[in-house]
Amino acid sequence: MSQTPDRPFPHRHLLSLEGYSTDDVTQILDTAEAFFEVSRRAVRKVPTLRGKTVLHLFYEDSTRTRTSFELAAKRLSADTLNLSVKTSSVKKGESLNDTCRTLGAMHPDIVVIRHNASGAPHYVAQKMDARVVNAGDGMHAHPTQALLDAFTIRRNKGTLEGLKVAILGDIAHSRVARSNCRLLRLFGCDVNVVGPRTLVPRHFGEAFDVTVHDRLEPALEGADVVMALRIQQERLAEALLPSLREYNRVFGLSAERMKLAKDDAIVMHPGPMNRGVEIEPEVADGPQSVILDQVEAGVATRMAVLYVLLGQGEAPAA
Amino acid sequence: MRELMDAEAAMRTLKRVASEVVEATGGAKDLAIVGIRRGGVDVADVLAGHVGAEIDGPVPTGAIDIALYRDDAATALPDPKIGPSSIPFEVDGRDVLIVDDVLQTGRTIRAAIECLLDYGRPRRIWLAVLLDRGGRELPIAADFVGKTVDVPKGARIDVRLAEAADAKGAFVEESA
Numbered sequence: 001m002s003q004t005p006d007r008p009f010p011h012r013h014l015l016s017l018e019g020y021s022t023d024d025v026t027q028i029l030d031t032a033e034a035f036f037e038v039s040r041r042a043v044r045k046v047p048t049l050r051g052k053t054v055l056h057l058f059y060e061d062s063t064r065t066r067t068s069f070e071l072a073a074k075r076l077s078a079d080t081l082n083l084s085v086k087t088s089s090v091k092k093g094e095s096l097n098d099t100c101r102t103l104g105a106m107h108p109d110i111v112v113i114r115h116n117a118s119g120a121p122h123y124v125a126q127k128m129d130a131r132v133v134n135a136g137d138g139m140h141a142h143p144t145q146a147l148l149d150a151f152t153i154r155r156n157k158g159t160l161e162g163l164k165v166a167i168l169g170d171i172a173h174s175r176v177a178r179s180n181c182r183l184l185r186l187f188g189c190d191v192n193v194v195g196p197r198t199l200v201p202r203h204f205g206e207a208f209d210v211t212v213h214d215r216l217e218p219a220l221e222g223a224d225v226v227m228a229l230r231i232q233q234e235r236l237a238e239a240l241l242p243s244l245r246e247y248n249r250v251f252g253l254s255a256e257r258m259k260l261a262k263d264d265a266i267v268m269h270p271g272p273m274n275r276g277v278e279i280e281p282e283v284a285d286g287p288q289s290v291i292l293d294q295v296e297a298g299v300a301t302r303m304a305v306l307y308v309l310l311g312q313g314e315a316p317a318a
Numbered sequence: 319m320r321e322l323m324d325a326e327a328a329m330r331t332l333k334r335v336a337s338e339v340v341e342a343t344g345g346a347k348d349l350a351i352v353g354i355r356r357g358g359v360d361v362a363d364v365l366a367g368h369v370g371a372e373i374d375g376p377v378p379t380g381a382i383d384i385a386l387y388r389d390d391a392a393t394a395l396p397d398p399k400i401g402p403s404s405i406p407f408e409v410d411g412r413d414v415l416i417v418d419d420v421l422q423t424g425r426t427i428r429a430a431i432e433c434l435l436d437y438g439r440p441r442r443i444w445l446a447v448l449l450d451r452g453g454r455e456l457p458i459a460a461d462f463v464g465k466t467v468d469v470p471k472g473a474r475i476d477v478r479l480a481e482a483a484d485a486k487g488a489f490v491e492e493s494a
């Protein structure tokens with residue numbers, strides 16, 4: 001396990017990984033190791049955040065991220081409130097500003113927000129006193145996904161440094177890809193993104209300092225980590241893809257193609273998966289797959305994020 | 319820095335404590351020894367070694383980190399860094415000896431007991447400490463005490479028993 005310096009966590013919010021250093025990330029990952037152990041006890045709960053309130057504000061459908069955050073908060077003994085757009089006054093036309101003012105009056109300690117507009121978490125962070133965690137905003141960022149992916153990689157590979165990582169699929173619409181590129185480059189990984197040209201922004205390579213490929217083979221060759229991203233049906237309607245079958249034929253991750261990667265390479269997917277589109281079932285369920293590890297890592301990593309953000313509060317009592 | 323106990327005295331003391339533990343627990347049957355991170359872990363290792371030698375068999379050991387159970391966590395988490403606990407044995411029905419280097423307020427022990435109970439239901443929890451410096455803020459007492467010491471309230475006690483430590487023993491820094 002890496003050693004981070006003893007120091008208070010230097011950030012108020014987790015809006016994106018911009019401004020986060022390797023020390024900051026390592027501090028979260030090390031803390032997550034301790035919480036991973038908590039998840040395997042007889043009583044999977046600790047009293048650490050008793051009396052704190054965590055508000056989950058979800059403007060977009062999400063099953064795994066929301067339940068993962070909720071479980072994380074509950075395992076830390078925090079009180080949790082869930083507000084999803086379908087049942088709230090937001091549906092009745094309340095603005096984000098008014099929602100912030102109303103919820104602010106309830107004095108949550110942390111607000112976890114998912115929003116379809118990039119930048120919404122930044123806006124909330126300015127409007128409310130609470131710490132804010134971005135649970136995915138538009139196509140911008142999904143920092144806890146990148147952190148849990150890093151946690152999963154570190155557990156399987158022992159380190160992040162110097163690994164070759166291939167990220168396949170819809171790069172353009174993926175906040176997961178953006179956050180992962182940022183984090184992995186921070187640790188000096190050789191990051192290779194690949195997808196149809198219509199789904200990779202033109203200047204993505206320069207913007208994130210990663211290598212962009214048109215073909216799968218050079219990205220997969222010798223890779224330590226292979227991440228497949230979800231291909232959304234909407235992309236067909238937008239005429240960005242000819243057909244899912246065509247995508248699968250050119251970019252689908254099959255056992256045959258995985259042979260290009262290292263023998264001990266791991267396969268990841270942020271979920272939910274389209275089996276038979278971006279990933280074949282034989283790979284998703286195969287021995288190299290760590291997809292379920294990612295889900296388990298998600299709870300521990302989000303516990304660590306909640307913990308470090310609340311941990312740099314008022315000056316410690318002697 | 320004043321020396322409260324040199325390394326040799328510490329080892330002798332822990333050997334005596336180990337004998338007391340073996341006697342009190344009926345031959346250390348079903349006993350496991352758990353050190354509190356970070357100071358208690360080395361003391362627990364030494365104790366476990368002596369107990370093991372006396373009963374001629376291994377004693378299961380573990381370590382717990384009480385950071386998540388602090389009673390001041392809700393107001394301030396001064397050191398967000400925590401280490402994983404490790405309890406690699408079945409807790410249910412066992413005698414578990416919690417070990418720390420220094421006992422003062424008792425708050426750490428309260429947290430350690432709560433943490434241990436989240437792993438299962440021990441038959442009995444015991445407490446052994448190398449040094450008891452008084453100053454209790456909770457109704458907690460150790461079953462086994464190496465030495466009772468009298469030091470100023472704010473002073474820092476530093477116990478070094480690890481193989482790697484260059485100067486072994488227990489020291490007190492009065493300036494703090």
